[in-house]
Amino acid sequence: MDELAFLTALHRPGTIVDVGAHEGLLTLPLAALPGAHVIAFEPLAEAREALARAAAGNPAITLRPEALGDAPGTLDLSLPLLDGVPQWQWASTAKTYAAHESPRVAVRRETVPVVTLDSLGLPDLTAIKIDAEGAEYAILRGARATLARCRPIITLELEERHAEGCTWSVPAFLDALGYETAFEHGGRWNPMPALHRPTMQRASPDPSVFEASDPYIFNFYAWPVERAAEARALLPD
Template sequence: MDEVTFHSRLHQPGTMLDVGAHDGLLTLPFSRLPASKVLAFEPLPRAFARLAAVLADGHGGAVPAHVTLHPEALGDHDGVITLSLPVLDGVPQEQWASTAKDYAGYDLRRIAVEQIRVPLRTIDGLGLTDLTHLKIDAEGAEYEVLRGARETLRRCRPVITVEIEERHRAGSTWAVPAFLDALEYEVLFELEGRWFPVAALDRATMQRASPDPSVFEASHPYVFIFYALPREQAVTALTLIRNT
C-alpha cells in the first residue's frame, strides 16, 4: 500500500501535514481530499520552487487558499540548520538531502556536497489543534521531527506515515518506533498485502541499503515506509484499510 492510499482510506477532515514535500507527490493528492487544510514543508530551494509550480498547475494556475507551502525544515527546536545535498558526478541527488548528516568521508572524486542554511522550526510551534494526518520524509531527521511534535501528537492523534532508513541514520528503525510507542502509537509495515508490527522487521534482510549516494544497492524486499496508528484507533483503522 502506498502512502496516498493509506491517508485517503483513513481520511478525516482537518489539517494534513507533509514534511519533506519535495515535488508534491503527496501534497497534491492531499490538496484534493475534501475538507482539508494542507501544510507542506520543503527546505530545498529548487524543490520548493517545483512544489509551488506543481500545486499551481494542479489547481488552475495558483496555489489554492487551503494549501500553505513553507520553505523550511522541521525538527526539535527553532533556529537555522544546515541541509547537506550530495552532488554525484555533477548531478544533485535531491532525494538524499539531509539535515541529519553531512556526507563526509565519501569518494570526493565523485561526490561533492552542497550545504545550504535553512530555517528550522517545530511542529509543536505551529499550534495545531486539528492535525489529522502527518507524513514525514526527512532523510534521517525523523526522530527530531517527531520529538518537536510531541505535544501535537498527544493532543491531535493524527495517523502517520514515516520513511525510516538505517542507511540515513543507524538505529533509526529502533528509535523512531520506540518514541511513537511511548506516545501510544502502533507502528506497522505492509508487505505483499499483509500488515506486520514493526517488531517483525528483519533489518538484515529488509533494511539493507548502501549509505553511499554513489552505490545503488538494497535488499529485496526493502521496507522503509512505516505506518503509525493511535493505539486507541488501531483496530478500527486497520479494518477500514483492509476492507476499503
C-alpha cells in the same frame, strides 16, 4: 498499501502536514481530499520552487521554507550531487555525506531555518507524512504536544542507512505516546518486531552506489491506538 492509499483511506477533514514535500508528489493529491488543508515543508529551494509552481493558486496548500526539528534555530542542509546532478531526495539536515565525497559525489551545504511542529499550535492536525532522510526522530520530538493533542495518523520513511537505530527509536517513541507502528509486506500488516534489518533494511548510504536488500522495507505506518481497528482493517494481520 502505499502512503497515499493509507492517508486517503483514513482521511478526516483537517490539516495534513507534509514534511519533505519535494515537488509535491503527495502534497497535491492530499490537498484534493475533502476538507483538507496541506502545510508542505520543503527547505530545499529548488524543490520548493517546483512545488510552488505546481501548487500555484491552490488555496488548500500552504508552502513553508523551514525544516522541522526538535528545537527552533538553524541547521545545515546537505545535498549530494551525483556527477553534478543534485539528488533532491537525499537532501538531509541529519547527515553531511562527507564520508561519501568522491570524484562522482560532491556535497552542497546551506543553512536553513528550523521550527518545531509544536510551535504551529495546530488545533486540527489529522495526518503527517515524513520523508526527511534521517531527521524523523527529531521532527517527532518537536511534535510531542501536537501528537498528544491531535492524534494524527502518520506515515514515515525510516532508513537505517540515514540514521542508525531509527527503526527502533522512532517506533518506541511513538509507542510511549499511545501509537502502534507497522509495515506492509506480503499484503499484510507486520509489527515492528517482524522487521529483520539485515535482510529488509540493508541499503548503501553512498549516493553513487545503488544497492539494497530485496525486499527493502522503508515505509512505515503509525496510528493512535484508538484508531487501531480502523487502520488494521485496511490489510489483514
